[in-house]
Amino acid sequence: MRRTTPGGKGIRGREGIAGWLFVSPMIIILGLFLVIPVVMALWVSLTNWNGSVNPFQGGPGAQFVGVRNYTDLFAKDGLTRSNFMQSIGNTFWYVLFVVPLQTALALGLALLVNTKMLKAKGFFRTAFYFPSVTSSIAISTVFLFLFSSTGAVNALLGAIGLGQPNWFSDSRGLVHLLLGAVGVDNPSWAQGEVLGRTLWDWFSGPSVALTVIIFLVVWTTSGTFMLMFIAALQDLPVEVDEAAALDGTSGWQKLRHVTIPMIRPTLFLVITLGLIGTWQVFDQIYVMGKGNPDGTTLTPAYLSYQQSFGNFKYGSGAAMAFVVFAIIVVLTRIQRWALSDKDERRPLLRRRKAVTR
């Protein structure tokens, strides 16, 4: 565009000034409350700051300790490491359950709602999506009541003659419970220690208490992901349906060989967002468990908070947060790599060109 106004710096020049003016509030706010603070926290993670003095002046209460806060998390035997490793173990199980469950439920609901000729489509979509827009704290409160020992879930279980667990005070792991049912209890072969925890502890499975949080999160997030899947399904060309119908493929085959490959970008997005979200679970923990019982609902995000604002070990808490940050970055990278690789290897049904939006 070569338009210039006579006698001035020209539209180009005015645009330059206006452009910077327009983005300056964003740069100031995000810089001041996001970029610089992260750098400050990186510094604090290298100190033993206890919250009482200025963290950037050194001296007692804010000494530079190098990478000790980080090495303590992995290499030094002690409470910090055992808590941190337990929180990592808990989250590992949590992610393992939540991500596949919420992805499958979201896709399932999307396929149901997207059925042709379905009546009251809007109603069902609204019903499934509504929990996603509410406050995580409010909804955790509701679940706290639903799963309390005298709550609705236990009333329901009692009505059909099943056991009524004490959900929030039960620290037994699901895998331990399963193994216990076949008579395996803390066997000698599971006594090896990895990072300060026995294999038996690592493989405990999510505790009963953590399972409630898994239910809650799957229930509240599938609605959002369902909408993403619906959008992707509606973008599929009609011809694909016709071709599949002509081929006489069954519903399941069509889903596996036609639909899922074609919505792969959305599937990738949903799984990635799921991974990023699950590693950060905090609000629900704050309301429903705070790490109890026996640390089985501790997550790194909550532990980092507790270590900083509860125990005033900000350096250690910040170090935990950065480790989680790193885990999230690595996971999304692996995820991206794995999915793209698979894409090249597995041929789509009859090599139809993948339709990307």
Add this chain to the structure above:
Amino acid sequence: MNRRVSPVKQVVLYVALVLFAILFIYPFFIQIATSFKTDPDAAAHPLSLIPNPFDLHAWKQIFGQGSASVPFLTWMKNSVVIAVVVTVARVFLDSLAGYALSRLRFRGRGFVFAALLAVMSVPSVALLIPKFLMVNYLGIYDTYTAMILPLIVDGAGVFIMKQFFDSVPVSIEEAARMDGASIFRTFWSVVLPMARPALITLTILSFQGSWNEFTHFLVTTQSLEHKTLVTGLASLVSGQLGTGTQYPLKLGAALLTTIPVAVIFFALQRYFIRGANEGGVKG
């Protein structure tokens, strides 16, 4: 094309959908009903949707007769004021930045956009301590400034607006500018009115986001009078205010926290749905 669905399949489909719908909606009905129950009734009949006896105790406690340790009305006022201020500021500042990144040619634009994307990918868990550090450093800990100022711009909102402006033809604004209107003038009276759908989506996302916000207020405030409904509810539920079980009160407070977003949701659903798909970009 018209694959006929057998009646049996259709029945199964509807049964499945209805069962799921109950699973997703029934907890909210329980929540409403329980807030009108007495404590013993709530514990004895947790599944029932009919309060017996019908009891307004919880609601009286929330409106007016709240104790000093549970000042619901103050929290409500905080929630409303903060959500409104943050929403108005965000919609304006996000559109300004989104417009500049989409339309205005200035040196460093590519860098600013790349930096924005990088900043957006920082997970919120890594921001708890940083936010506290900065707020502390600026000496604004436990003030409304600390609650509001860091929220008035959000990366995802800027991104949504930029995407929107990218998709709008440039011709109308060019005509306005040829007529000699200034850049801001063009933005304000020509561009923004055209951007209505995106602005509504952004308004909803901002209101919902700031109304439901928890961690930011958790690390930047501590006193009772700076709590919002969400942070207040969290401390009520986690037992810090020493109120005991009292499920009707807690569920009533949770309901109150849910209602404003629910009302907007039911009124402006299609914008919510658009937002959910666009919000997919944020981490």
